[in-house]
Amino acid sequence: MSFLRGKSGAITVGLIGYLFFVELVSGILQGYYIPLIPDLVQHLGIRDADFNWFEAAQLLLSAIVVPILAKLGDMHGHKRILLISTVLTAGATWWLAFTGDFTSFLIAWALQGFYVVWLPLEVALIFDRGRTTGMGASQTRRAAGFLVVALEAGAIMGALGGGRIFKAFGENVQQTLMIPAIAVTIVFFVILFGVPESKPLPGRTLDFWGFVLLTIGLLLITSGLTFLRINGPGAWWVYLVMLAGVATFIPWGRYELRQKDPAIDLRMLRDPSMWPIQLTAGLVGISLLGAQAPLATFAGTDPINGYGLGMESDEISYIIGAYLVSMIVGALLFPILSKWKSPRVALIVATFFVAAGYLMFLPFHTTVLSVFLNMSIAGLGSGALVGALPAAAAAAAPRGQTGIATALTNTTKTIGGSFASAIFAIVLLAGAASAVTETASSLFGYLTVFTICGAGALVAAVLLFLVPKLAFADVVDDFEELQPTETSDETSDEASNEASNEATVAD
Known part of the structure; x- marks a missing residue:
């Protein structure tokens, strides 16, 4: 593993280790509840089809809040927003353990979706740390690979462990749902004490109305798609909902192009x-x-x-x-x-x-x-x-x-x-x-x-x-190591040009 050590602002093995644990828990959240769905349906006194609303609500929330939280991370530091999203996720996960009616469970399940912003914030934080070394891109790719390993390993652990823990607790739903809540609570302290803060640019502003228009457009599109799945193609009104969402992006785009610090930089x-x-x-x-x-x-x-x-x-x-x-x-x-x-x-x-x-x-x-x-x-x-x-x-x-x-x-x-x-x-x-x-x-x-x-x-x-x-x-680039350390100016220039040519044709 070639993560940089001992250099200010570098991507360290310790940092990746802490974030590895965060994504492990993220994966557990994604896999833990799957084998419990039939028992949760019975616990809440609902039908199997009603569980689709939980997934739909969480997808709606994640589509809306992830861009906003990420922008706040760019403005105020990615660690700070990572902590806030973890608090919200932990609160929602504890709420799931202590609620027993459909409406409360639906709201808590949706709010638990704040964990979806963890991986984007982690990748942004890692790249920000590695930017000063000149090797942030390759280091971030390696780190992101390890984080995905943690994510998928956590999903496997959650899927295998959820049903077994439920049986070990005598099929007690509340005790079973407390396990992921404890895990997310631990994540908060892992981030608080183990993850360094990124360095945001000063003088940033939040484009409030830009995010309002963006939220309206995303809400209409994603909710229209959800209702299309639930109500079928015969529900003509869902197409109007989605069309209205797409139309929202026309005034939104014009507005964003006039902003000095837009919600989303369309030029980017x-x-x-x-x-x-x-x-x-x-x-x-x-x-x-x-x-x-x-x-x-x-x-x-x-x-x-x-x-x-x-x-x-x-x-x-x-x-x-x-x-x-x-x-x-x-x-x-x-x-x-x-x-x-x-x-x-x-x-x-x-x-x-x-x-x-x-x-x-x-x-x-x-x-x-x-x-x-x-x-x-x-x-x-x-x-x-x-x-x-x-x-x-x-x-x-x-x-x-x-x-x-x-x-x-x-x-x-x-x-x-x-x-x-x-x-x-x-x-x-x-x-x-x-x-x-x-x-x-x-x-x-x-x-x-x-x-x-x-x-x-x-x-x-x-x-x-x-x-x-x-x-x-x-x-x-990776070809820098090919250049000799002690040589004449002429030889050094030739080696540099040769390495540059090799990089150009590497594709």
């Missing part, structure tokens, strides 16, 4: 190193956030329908586990490929892996082995992109904009996932009439879902070809 987003990254996040969000439920139901479908693996829930968990493990491997391999070739090439390769994994479902979907292989290939690319996209956004952003740039990758990913969830629900529902069993969809519906996931990743790969070849590289 026009940079050829930035806009493909943000669009890639949205396109990859289609599979990252939208395809998990269809994959699980596909594996569990009775083969009497002409497709499906007929797997039980515990067997499906093995496939999900393989996917998460492959994401860990992808996250670790990405910085290695970036150093060997270039960050741009590594991003393109990762998106092609995602595309290949999902498109392979079209001919190969009839055996457990083929589904394992497809998801593992997609997982390699997805794991690389989860940490690589915010790291690339941070490297492409000007100083003072790293937080908002990394957060926007999360927001666009959320919108992409919400869009996919709505479309996939409609596609699978439309094919249900042709299925043999009551709850199944059609094979054509699932193949359509996999095609959309693969096509979205292919479009992202094409967009990344438009990124400048040496984007996201260090100020001090």
Whole structure:
């Protein structure tokens, strides 16, 4: 591990270790409640379908608050906002443990979504620490890879531990839900005592009305997509809601271009190193956030329908586990490929892996082995992109904009996932009439879902070809070590030019 040590403002192993624990808990939060859903439904006295509102509320909140909190991090320090978001997450998680009615649980579940801002803030803080060394980009890529390892490992621990802890506590819901609350509380003290503060630029202002218009637009779009998934394509009014959200961005964009310190710097987003990254996040969000439920139901479908693996829930968990493990491997391999070739090439390769994994479902979907292989290939690319996209956004952003740039990758990913969830629900529902069993969809519906996931990743790969070849590289590049330390001026100039030429053709 080559994180810098003993240098002021450097990215240290200790810093990554503390943030590793933070993301481990973040992953636990994402996996812990999944095996408990049937018991939570019974605990709250609701129907299975009502649980969709919890996911929708949390996605809505994260899409809205992440850009605002990230901007505040750029203004006042990323650690400070990281602590505030942790307090809010801890409070909501404790609330979940002590509430027993639908409304309170819905509000608490939504507020728990403040943890979604942790990874963007951490990446921004890490890049800010490494900026002064001239190697912030590569160090951030490595650090982000380790954070994704923690995130996915935590998700595995949470998914495996939630049900077991519930049984160990005699199926006591309140005691079971106190465990993640304790973990988030510990996170607060880990950040408080272990994580240094970043150095924000002085004289910043919060563009209040810019964020108000942005919030209205995001709220209309994401809520419209949620209602589309719940009410189906026949609810004509949801299209008006989404159209109103899109229309909001016209006056918002004009307003932002007139501001000295806008909520989101649209000129920054026009940079050829930035806009493909943000669009890639949205396109990859289609599979990252939208395809998990269809994959699980596909594996569990009775083969009497002409497709499906007929797997039980515990067997499906093995496939999900393989996917998460492959994401860990992808996250670790990405910085290695970036150093060997270039960050741009590594991003393109990762998106092609995602595309290949999902498109392979079209001919190969009839055996457990083929589904394992497809998801593992997609997982390699997805794991690389989860940490690589915010790291690339941070490297492409000007100083003072790293937080908002990394957060926007999360927001666009959320919108992409919400869009996919709505479309996939409609596609699978439309094919249900042709299925043999009551709850199944059609094979054509699932193949359509996999095609959309693969096509979205292919479009992202094409967009990344438009990124400048040496984007996201260090100020001090990896070829510096090739230059001799003691030489004549003429020889030194030749070596420098030669190293520069090698860097240029490295792609």
